[in-house]
Amino acid sequence: MEGRRVKIDPVWITDAATVTSLGEDLNEVWNGLLKGETGIRPVQRFSVQNYTSNLAACIEDLRQKGGRSMLHDLLERLFSSLDRVPQDCFVITATAKSGIDNLERLRRGLPVDTQDILPSSMPRIIARRLGLKSDGINISAACASSTVAIGQGAAMIASGRVNSVLICCFDLVTEYIFSGFSSLLAMSPEPCRPFDRDRKGLTLGEGAAALLLMSPDKARESGRSNLGKVLGWAVSNDAFHITAPAKDGSGLTEAAKQALKRSGLLNREITAICAHGTGTQHNDYMELNAFHEVMGDTQVPIFSVKGAIGHTVGAAGGIEVALCLESLKHQMVPPTIGLINPEKGAEGFLSNKPVRINGNYILKTSSGFGGVNAALILGRQKVS
């Protein structure tokens, strides 16, 4: 793709933490991915007998305490591996359903803290927990929430509005979400198989990620390391359907092309693509169409981590960005767990084994209900 370059100053990612079914710190999750492990198991948390799947990637010992959502346990685990963040940083949380387990308990007549139910409560809860001055906001864009949030955080820094933004994303596996995807017939009865010809749907997962974005000046001044860079971002809408993507991938193509344009890079400079890769028929087909349209003749490895950690809904993009930083650092893309027989158009691009790469930039994409598509261009730590 040749286009006008509209390069802006990069935004640094200085800290990254994750909690998923594969482990409670980023190294553990990354190493589990490379070994081909999966956190997908039969669900024990609630009865699944009337649903189309019995599987999810849960953090098994996650607990709800008192009237508080399980989110608090998840967030405490996340913050235990996060360095202290600057008090003046702006917090953007990203979640699809926040502490929706409390709505379930409320409707079943149990005492709960109702504040946990609303996504709008979460930024203040987190800001207070971390001693931040600003109350922040939550961004809701379905399964693209955290990818959109990272782009908006980068935009806030690029516009000079703030010099650091903490992105904190999270979602739980609850009966509420599980029953919904089951009712839409979107879940796979077996562990999901992204980009496989025999894929049968998605497998839900839960997890959280925290990413600290900073202007390079602020990062240097506060002695923070540079784990990677956000070089480009864009969000688009299919204007097609609220629960199904546009099959031709036109919305995602537009987002990816805009993100590339903003980064000042050309498609041939992209090293790998971290796909949304849910394992549903429509999503994976749509993404392949978009990637071929954006990349043209340039062939790069594509991967999805959802066969290992499940689809973590609003947290997916943030967790996957943290994993992209590891990918760039180690010059390796993780295996696409569950892939056996690649879909037409995916042959040669995806593998169920780790693949060596040699380059500096990853295109990260996410899509979600409401027709939303989001794309980020991420850069390796030492590339200017």
Place this chain on the structure above:
Amino acid sequence: MISIIRGIGWVTAAGAGRGGDYNVFSVKDGDLPDIDHRKIINSRSHSRFGRMDRFSKLGITAISLALKDAELDEWEKKRPIGIIASTVNGCLDTDLAYFDTVIPKGGSLASPGLFAYTLSNSFLGEASICFGLTGCGFVINDQHLTGLKGLRMALDSLDLGESKTLVAGVCDLGSNDIMENSEKVLPCAVFLVIDRTSKDYRGSYGEIMVDEQGSVCFNGTEIEDIFNLVKMCLQ
């Protein structure tokens, strides 16, 4: 380059309207008016409107009025116009209604039709389909329904060249009884169509910008919230 307000649309307990038709605007507590959507939203939207949840209907109606006010409601080809909406309670009413279909019969009666609207950004997808809008679209969940953070993000997006036209505003069905100790939120949806332009657009309400302190200003005067902004526009 400057940003101008080109269209205004609202639905509040005091009534529904658009900037070009009214010079009085108010937000108050009470029931939202019953609106004959056929008189307000374009013909493409009629077939979809009936299946939407109340939150989506509220938002789409106000967005439709704002686009009509900006003469952007009719379209042939999809357009790269984005929407940024702020809310406190989002689709909480729909969340409750959906889970009430899950509880009986162990989830076997869970309603997919309701589940599709249990995300506060679902109505942006509906609006994008109705009006052919392919720009960015996301919801800001905020503690207070001032609309200022969303307006700031919209203006930054226009400044950074991400969009040329954005619809930005607030949408909320008001406080829900289940939320204890929460700030009172009045039911309303108010949306503005904001354009980035190199010249003074004839017929615009005025210029909107973010000053160096981060305050949102209309024609040079700092605004308190989106409601205050609409009143200033209509003066």
